[in-house]
Amino acid sequence: MDPLYHMLAxxxxxxxxxxxxxxxxxxxxxNAGSRDETEKEHGIAHFIEHTxxxxxxxxxxxxxxxxxxxxxxxxxxxxxxxxxxxxxxxxAEYYPRTLELFQDIFSHSTFPEKDLEREKQVILDEIxxxxxxxxxxxxxxxxxxxxxxxPLGRNILGTPKSLRRLKREHLLDFIRRSYRPGxxxxxxxxxxxxxxxxxxxxxxxxxxxxRGQSLARTPVVECKTFQVKKNRRTSQVHCILGSPAxxxxxxxxxxxALLNNLLGGPVMNSRLSLALREKNGLTYHNESxxxxxxxxGLILIYxxxxxxxxxxxxxxxxxxxxRLREVRLSPAGLAAARKQITGQxxxxxxxxxxxxxxxxxxxxxxxxxxxxxxILNRIHATTAEEIAExxxxxxxxxxxxxxxxx
Numbered sequence: 001m002d003p004l005y006h007m008l009a010x011x012x013x014x015x016x017x018x019x020x021x022x023x024x025x026x027x028x029x030x031n032a033g034s035r036d037e038t039e040k041e042h043g044i045a046h047f048i049e050h051t052x053x054x055x056x057x058x059x060x061x062x063x064x065x066x067x068x069x070x071x072x073x074x075x076x077x078x079x080x081x082x083x084x085x086x087x088x089x090x091x092a093e094y095y096p097r098t099l100e101l102f103q104d105i106f107s108h109s110t111f112p113e114k115d116l117e118r119e120k121q122v123i124l125d126e127i128x129x130x131x132x133x134x135x136x137x138x139x140x141x142x143x144x145x146x147x148x149x150x151p152l153g154r155n156i157l158g159t160p161k162s163l164r165r166l167k168r169e170h171l172l173d174f175i176r177r178s179y180r181p182g183x184x185x186x187x188x189x190x191x192x193x194x195x196x197x198x199x200x201x202x203x204x205x206x207x208x209x210x211r212g213q214s215l216a217r218t219p220v221v222e223c224k225t226f227q228v229k230k231n232r233r234t235s236q237v238h239c240i241l242g243s244p245a246x247x248x249x250x251x252x253x254x255x256x257a258l259l260n261n262l263l264g265g266p267v268m269n270s271r272l273s274l275a276l277r278e279k280n281g282l283t284y285h286n287e288s289x290x291x292x293x294x295x296x297g298l299i300l301i302y303x304x305x306x307x308x309x310x311x312x313x314x315x316x317x318x319x320x321x322x323r324l325r326e327v328r329l330s331p332a333g334l335a336a337a338r339k340q341i342t343g344q345x346x347x348x349x350x351x352x353x354x355x356x357x358x359x360x361x362x363x364x365x366x367x368x369x370x371x372x373x374x375i376l377n378r379i380h381a382t383t384a385e386e387i388a389e390x391x392x393x394x395x396x397x398x399x400x401x402x403x404x405x406x
Contacts, residue, residue: 003359003369004194006201010208011182014201015363017189017355024095024190025353027087028102029360032178033080035151035217035293043123043158044166044174046079047116050123051171052086053077054115056108061115067101068094079156082293083364089353092191096200102186103204106179111168120163127157134238134405135285135304141230142240142403143291146298148224151217176211183214187360189352220296229404236304238405241317245290245297245394248365253297254375255382256390257290260299261344262337263324264288271323275316276303282313294365299394307406324391329384338379345372 003015034045055061068075073090086105088098130137140155147153186201223244232238246253264272264287276283286303301321305313329337348354349372362369 002371006194006198008181008202008206008208010206010210011180011184012201012205012208013185013363013367014198015185015187015359015369016192016194016197017352017359018194019189019191019352021191021352022091023089023352024092024188024192025087025089025356026095026098026102026186026188026190027085027356027360028106029185029187029364030084030179031082031183031364032084032174032214033082034154034156035081036178036215037151037154037174038215040162041166041170041174042154042162043156044170045084045178046156046158047119047123047163047166048171048174049077049079049084049086050119051111051116052105052109054119055110055112056104057110058104058108064101064105068098071097073098081152081156083361085357085360087357095188095190095192095197099200099204103208107208111171113168116166116168116171120166123157123163124160127160127163130157134232134234134236135302138238138240138302138403138405139289139300142242142300142401143298145226145228145403146223146242146244146401147220147296148226150220152220152293152296178214180210180212180214181205181208182210183364184208185360185363187356187363189356189359217295220293223296223298224401225399226401226403228402229406232405234405237307237310238302238304239310239314239402240300240302240404241314241321241400241402242298242300243394243396243399243401245299246292247295247297248292249294250297252386252390253290253292254378255386256299256394258337258341258379258382259324259387259390259394260288260290261341262387263320264301265341265344267340267344271320272301272303272317275320276305276313280312280316282306282309282316310404310406321391321395325388325395328388331384334382334384334387338382341379342376345375 003017006014053064073088075088077086144153264270272286276286283303283305288301290299359369
């Protein structure tokens with residue numbers, strides 16, 4: 001079903017899908033992430049996500065955390081390159097408590113200096129632990145090379161140097177500039193009368209102020225092609241091949257998602273898994289990912305392998321990519337690809353939390369939520385010729401970049 005929709009007078013959008021479940025999910029999405037930072041603010045969006053819970057004018061940090069967790073709720077947050085989200089899963093009777101707490105956090109967080117300094121150490125430890133996980137860090141490093149010189153290329157966490165220089169006034173300035181009603185979406189999936197939800201939202205967010213002017217995002221004009229090897233002295237070689245792809249709003253994003261799922265989706269019978277692991281025993285883990293931003297995208301092929309198998313693994317990957325470009329799917333192959341991704345989408349719809357998160361993100365970027373029926377119609381309208389055309393466009397050898405940790 002289409003989400004129920006209401007816009008507050010100040011521009012905050014409320015979207016809701018009613019479900020008959022005792023558990024509800026609600027989140028506030030802000031169209032501000034790491035790409036909206038100035039160079040001197042590197043890491044500030046993520047730092048705010050960590051410290052916005054550290055107390056308000058009305059509550060201590062313990063009272064903030066206990067307000068929902070004492071009634072068994074799951075309270076969480078995340079920062080992306082283009083969005084920040086605070087969300088909770090809770091028994092539906094606690095909608096008023098949840099929305100009141102969200103309002104208190106977004107309007108009255110105090111960001112005490114002593115807690116900021118303590119949390120910096122937590123994030124520094126997060127950065128260190130991330131560096132100890134090359135299979136994760138290589139994805140961020142790839143984007144840093146691909147979007148070289150552009151805010152999208154910067155790591156969300158920041159650096160130890162950039163983090164240490166952030167002060168309370170910097171956080172407040174970023175919030176005034178970026179946390180604006182017209183750039184906010186409240187998404188909900190749960191058992192509550194929509195008229196009541198509108199009243200609650202109006203009560204707690206109807207007077208949320210428009211406190212400033214957002215900085216215009218720097219558009220992505222071009223991406224850099226590169227071939228880079230970095231000496232990480234890891235036991236495994238980690239490798240990513242990738243290229244620019246369609247943004248979140250592009251009409252071909254769904255056919256590309258179908259192609260990506262066929263190539264290296266989260267299944268054991270993807271082409272990469274069968275060729276690299278099952279047939280040749282070269283990798284334990286391999287995958288391909290399609291990453292979308294509002295005005296850019298990229299597709300990534302990752303694998304880790306023993307150093308002695310690197311060249312053979314690369315040869316296998318290139319062979320599979322070439323097969324996508326040159327050999328059109330048979331009617332049976334296309335039907336199987338459609339059936340597989342249809343099943344995965346159906347399973348994803350079983351998670352109301354995932355639906356809420358996807359809906360909030362979609363309204364931030366596109367101001368609408370595409371129904372599962374619409375997505376399935378586009379999948380079933382995708383032809384073998386279209387997949388071949390997209391494969392030749394996206395996987396053009398001239399556009400392929402590679403990053404290797406050796």
